[in-house]
Amino acid sequence: MKRLIVDGVKVQTCVTSPPYWGLRDYGNNPTVWGGDTECDHEWGPQETGFKNSTKGNAGSTTASDPNHTLGSRFDSSHTWCQKCGAWLGCFGLEPTPQLYVEHSVEIFRFVRDLLADDGTLWLNLGDTYAAARSYQVPDNKYKDVGNTLGHTVPPGLKQKDLVGIPWMVAFALRADGWYLRCDIVWEKAQCMPESVKDRPTKSHEYIFLLSKTERYYYDAAAIMEPASLDTHARYARGRSDSHKYADGGPGGQTIARSLDHMVKAGVNPKAAMNAKGSKQNASFSNAVRDVVEMRNKRSVWKVATQPYSGSHFATFPEKLIEPCILAGSRAGDIVLDPFFGSGTAGQVAEQLGRQWIGCEIQRAYEPLQKERTAQVGLLL
Template sequence: YIDRLTEVFRELRRVLRSDGTLWLNIADTYCGTGNKGYHADPKNPKGRNGQQIARNNRVSGCKQKDLIGIPWLLAFALRADGWYLRSDIIWQKENPMPESVKDRPTRCYEHIFLLTKSKKYFYDAAAIAEPLAPTTAARYRTGRSAGQKYADEIPGQGKVQGLNRARSGSYYDEALMPTMRNRRDVWLINTVPYKGGHFAAFPPKLAETCIKAGCPKGGVVLDPFFGSGTTGAAARQLDRHYIGIEINAEYCALARARIGGTEK
């Protein structure tokens, strides 16, 4: 599985622009009995390609019930194959799929790896910046007193423009105050219902965030696992072009309907 995906992404790297980015969302799974099973979604019990799934039998180095570590196995394989591994983003969900397990916590996150073709690449940090917490903004606005070294009195705080100087009045000019900060690598994005039959659909906000940061307006977004077209719909809404590749003809029909405006 890892070897095959590495081959697929090698071809994607070949056609990617030199300043392009890869945003890879992949979930983990557990080593099971080896018997065939079904996905947990009652609308699509046979998974992405309409087939039964194998429960990870005979995974080298794994015992039954072991967490396999597929995301990191793939990330390391891609790095060894030439990709630059730049970030491990945690996609946290407050409404994860229920699990019946009683001997471990319920899974509520997935990995999103940011990988690049080159050392220098397009990344628009401002497009996905997040607001400062109100308390942080208030501390920055009052700045530091003459006897303080830092605006928030925490040693090691980096310099913030307009803050690390003694204030002349009660407050600094609000025009100098930062209101946004660089996006952190834990993203709280809940899943959203989709009435189509695609099991692995992810929320549009997730696709939009990756596209805003990793692709300039007018650029092209390529999704080799297009599914129901979430990425294409997001790209179109954000004034980007898209190319979608999907092996399942039924999902292609879903994507055409969705992007054409008949499915919301």
């Protein structure tokens, strides 16, 4: 992403789902976060007196460690630089949620630099439960391949606590200058069963809509949804003759009231006709005559999880991100996914007439991306 920023590239929207905190090791080489970029690092256990900070240095160095022994949460003896306090590890495998949040903020600063001034970020995150044996993410978007990570419960949390990672990240991004505009609940039409007896089964995740500036591009009409059958126009407060939706009003935006239009929408025309001697007043008549077929999209999205046969365990359901791309961009705009994975965001962007840029550290996913997309992508 740094190279794209230097080259002056701008994207209209970012739709992404980063690795969830504490879920599993995806086999990536550990990266140096924070500390001094000029330091000749000496790795060992964290020492008191160091306060790790990633400001300006996230992802600055990738360690050569084919066996992934450094920075592993199974081996805490090779995690911190004894000289400058840098942390060596993979994003998502931080020892504390606070460090994961700090790294998330740093990553999305690069995203913000890439966004157009009226651009948006759609961020999907799942939550985590603290447990002494492992961090458990009840989520069948990530298929369990038997490598969840064991660890002790971090300071400040109790065993069985819901960590609240999505909101921790969202509030941190807001504090860093993002506009936090909406929390969207992804209700999974089917979810992974859980063997729990003392709480409901977790069946949702979050998508946060954030913007770079106060005024941003958002096409509400592109993602409108069918109105319920009992929806009527809200005109009980009355409507003046000069209102844009009044018959013959300015702008020509009169709501159609023909018999055919009412029948098509499932409204009995007799219910909207003033009979002789009718006691209907004008406001009531308007409310039953104006046909409302579509409404603004709600903030709970019921989308089934989608199986994927490729060797990737973090695939978006295509239907989940379609509204994000439609509302956040125009045809021909560029969609960014900095955690590209198998390339679902690129595939959906192409289907909707958009261009895309995908960034993925794991080159093993490149064949999956090529299989799913036709555009020549940029792999960083």
